[in-house]
Amino acid sequence: MAWSDSTTQKQSRPSQPLYVPQFRSNTTNIPPPYNNRAHFPPSDDVSSHYAFNRSTHRPRGRGGYGYGHGPPRHFPRPEQQQQPRNFNYNHDPHPPHRNNRPPIETHTEPQNGVVANANANFEAYESIPVEATGENVPPPVNVFAETELHEDLKNNIERCKYVKPTPVQRYAIPIAVAGRDLMACAQTGSGKTAAFCFPIISGIMKDRLASGLVPSMPRGGGSDVAYPTALILSPTRELSCQIHAEATKFAYQTGVKIAVAYGGAPIGQQLRVLERGVDILVATPGRLVDMIERERVSLKKIKYLALDEADRMLDMGFEHQIRNIVQQMNMPPPGDRQTLLFSATFPDNIQKLASDFLSNYVFLAVGRVGSSTELIVQKIESVQDMEKRNRLVDLLQRNVVNGKLALSLIFVETKKGADALESWLCRSGFPAIAIHGDKVQMERERALRSFKRGLTPIMVATDVASRGLDIPHVAHVINFDLPRDIDDYVHRIGRTGRAGQSGLATAFFSSKNMPLAKGLVGLLQEAKQEVPSWLLQYSESSAPGGRSSHGSQRSPWRNNYGGRDFRTAAEPVMVESYNNYNSSYSNYGGNGFHNVPEQVQNYNYNSSYSNRDHTANNYTGSDGINGPCGYASVVPTGWD
Numbered sequence: 284m285a286w287s288d289s290t291t292q293k294q295s296r297p298s299q300p301l302y303v304p305q306f307r308s309n310t311t312n313i314p315p316p317y318n319n320r321a322h323f324p325p326s327d328d329v330s331s332h333y334a335f336n337r338s339t340h341r342p343r344g345r346g347g348y349g350y351g352h353g354p355p356r357h358f359p360r361p362e363q364q365q366q367p368r369n370f371n372y373n374h375d376p377h378p379p380h381r382n383n384r385p386p387i388e389t390h391t392e393p394q395n396g397v398v399a400n401a402n403a404n405f406e407a408y409e410s411i412p413v414e415a416t417g418e419n420v421p422p423p424v425n426v427f428a429e430t431e432l433h434e435d436l437k438n439n440i441e442r443c444k445y446v447k448p449t450p451v452q453r454y455a456i457p458i459a460v461a462g463r464d465l466m467a468c469a470q471t472g473s474g475k476t477a478a479f480c481f482p483i484i485s486g487i488m489k490d491r492l493a494s495g496l497v498p499s500m501p502r503g504g505g506s507d508v509a510y511p512t513a514l515i516l517s518p519t520r521e522l523s524c525q526i527h528a529e530a531t532k533f534a535y536q537t538g539v540k541i542a543v544a545y546g547g548a549p550i551g552q553q554l555r556v557l558e559r560g561v562d563i564l565v566a567t568p569g570r571l572v573d574m575i576e577r578e579r580v581s582l583k584k585i586k587y588l589a590l591d592e593a594d595r596m597l598d599m600g601f602e603h604q605i606r607n608i609v610q611q612m613n614m615p616p617p618g619d620r621q622t623l624l625f626s627a628t629f630p631d632n633i634q635k636l637a638s639d640f641l642s643n644y645v646f647l648a649v650g651r652v653g654s655s656t657e658l659i660v661q662k663i664e665s666v667q668d669m670e671k672r673n674r675l676v677d678l679l680q681r682n683v684v685n686g687k688l689a690l691s692l693i694f695v696e697t698k699k700g701a702d703a704l705e706s707w708l709c710r711s712g713f714p715a716i717a718i719h720g721d722k723v724q725m726e727r728e729r730a731l732r733s734f735k736r737g738l739t740p741i742m743v744a745t746d747v748a749s750r751g752l753d754i755p756h757v758a759h760v761i762n763f764d765l766p767r768d769i770d771d772y773v774h775r776i777g778r779t780g781r782a783g784q785s786g787l788a789t790a791f792f793s794s795k796n797m798p799l800a801k802g803l804v805g806l807l808q809e810a811k812q813e814v815p816s817w818l819l820q821y822s823e824s825s826a827p828g829g830r831s832s833h834g835s836q837r838s839p840w841r842n843n844y845g846g847r848d849f850r851t852a853a854e855p856v857m858v859e860s861y862n863n864y865n866s867s868y869s870n871y872g873g874n875g876f877h878n879v880p881e882q883v884q885n886y887n888y889n890s891s892y893s894n895r896d897h898t899a900n901n902y903t904g905s906d907g908i909n910g911p912c913g914y915a916s917v918v919p920t921g922w923d
């Protein structure tokens with residue numbers, strides 16, 4: 284994919300529509316892939332709901348019924364399906380949240396050619412406790428105007444209708460603008476992308492000013508080797524494309540050139556874009572290494588390094604590659620570059636690994652590290668493997684509102700399983716499409732685009748779609764197969780309930796998921812969700828589990844709302860309550876903490892947080908990998 288900027292307004296790939304930010308456009312076109320809800324809102328009729336009409340839907344004929352089951356008994360095979368099924372339209376799939384939150388809003392209306400992030404209800408995050416630890420932590424801001432971001436960028440933020448910074452942005456932006464390294468953890472859908480993009484874009488613009496250059500004047504290009512100033516790494520191609528689109532939007536008319544490099548797409552095109560010069564390179568690790576080895580990219584001028592989904596980037600699958608990129612490919616060392624690590628989950632051992640890449644960093648936690656947002660109503664259903672498909676049909680039938688299917692994202696364990704379920708759903712009359720790592724990139728992009736637009740309102744996915752993807756209006760995440768790792772569960776369900784909206788997540792819990800019981804109970808309790816009594820019983824009798832993909836063990840106090848800066852591990856940091864954190868920021872830190880190193884500052888302002896029963900959430904102990912029911916034999920797939 285190509286970078287684009289206001290000066291050239293060119294794209295190297297003719298298949299892609301010219302990037303014109305919505306605020307410059309008079310139209311509200313159907314969105315191109317990866318575009319942010321702020322600028323390319325799906326229109327009512329095509330995107331949010333699929334007009335569910337079984338008589339017009341053509342089931343695809345490929346594949347069998349998978350799993351050797353065939354369709355559910357009460358469900359006619361496609362050839363028998365002449366009449367639309369009589370759906371229970373009266374059932375509301377999104378019951379009002381028990382905290383009286385508004386129901387899921389599935390449409391974002393354009394306003395004067397600009398779609399506001401008006402539906403983004405970030406008030407919902409206001410009561411989340413925040414903790415920032417490190418030396419001389421810069422204070423948070425309340426509004427974007429208070430930040431020291433470049434004025435042109437602030438104008439773009441306004442154009443994006445980002446009215447107020449989200450909590451992670453309030454804290455992270457001043458820390459990053461002050462040039463500090465940062466390890467930040469905040470809940471899914473809470474605006475982390477902007478939290479690292481804004482300081483990087485602004486930093487590049489200010490660097491130009493400082494060197495006497497006109498900031499909006501793009502430079503570079505004409506060389507065989509690209510020397511980006513900033514590198515943003517993410518684990519999947521789709522996420523890299525999404526970050527590229529977001530950053531391009533934020534950098535509109537700033538002259539900051541942004542390019543993306545990811546596998547599965549022709550490298551030649553990506554290299555040609557780089558030849559024109561690049562300030563910010565968004566990349567997946569594999570393709571980046573390829574480009575570096577071909578001597579087409581050099582990291583020696585990197586000033587800003589950001590890792591999105593940083594814990595995933597540093598776990599067993601990627602660690603070697605990331606170390607190679609960051610430590611052995613000419614990149615300036617920590618201290619000479621600024622490093623920003625972001626994720627919704629950050630297990631202790633990964634924090635330790637990550638600290639190798641950082642210098643005198645600030646650790647920021649908005650909410651407990653690895654917690655899920657209360658905006659997502661979580662349901663856990665006890666289902667044996669043989670019954671899953673029937674139960675899925677029940678759920679999907681209930682997802683029909685006014686004759687339209689709400690967007691549902693179904694997670695399965697394996698690529699084969701994804702294909703089989705997609706095929707079976709289609710044959711059963713449900714418009715479904717699968718995305719996983721064995722599909723060619725074009726198929727992956729097509730699947731995502733079709734799902735985003737609501738043309739295929741059911742997407743069956745492996746974990747390749749579990750992290751970072753910001754797909755507007757996903758109403759229901761269904762864990763058809765639960766993941767092994769509680770952190771993966773947090774990321775998966777985080778595809779709904781984003782930007783302050785509410786969402787629904789249902790998980791099928793079968794006997795092989797026993798090792799996850801404790802982790803799930805802890806998470807549900809913490810997010811004030813109903814815990815089924817049978818799950819509670821399992822969790823009491825089962826081996827402690829919810830292992831991390833890297834096999835880390837979780838210490839007891841940490842996981843009792845204590846997931847935080849591993850540097851404070853010697854003593855648990857006592858959580859104090861501050862209900863009015865804005866008015867007397869300077870009084871925080873020091874007093875009121877027990878056994879807290881002096882440099883540790885806590886900004887906790889939710890009284891209920893600290894009063895919770897700290898014995899309720901022990902995810903500690905062995906990882907349960909050798910637990911009952913052949914759990915160890917399940918091979919996770921999806922990442923590539």
Ligand SMILES: Nc1ncnc2c1ncn2[C@@H]1O[C@H](COP(=O)(O)OP(=O)(O)OP(=O)(O)O)[C@@H](O)[C@H]1O
Binds near residue numbers: 321448470752753
């Ligand atoms: N200040 C803001 N005002 C309004 N909307 C915002 C703001 N910041 C971010 N958003 C919107 O919130 C949505 C979620 O943001 P983003 O994708 O950055 O979340 P995230 O924290 O990175 O999630 P994940 O953990 O799943 O990667 C996006 O659609 C984004 O445009």
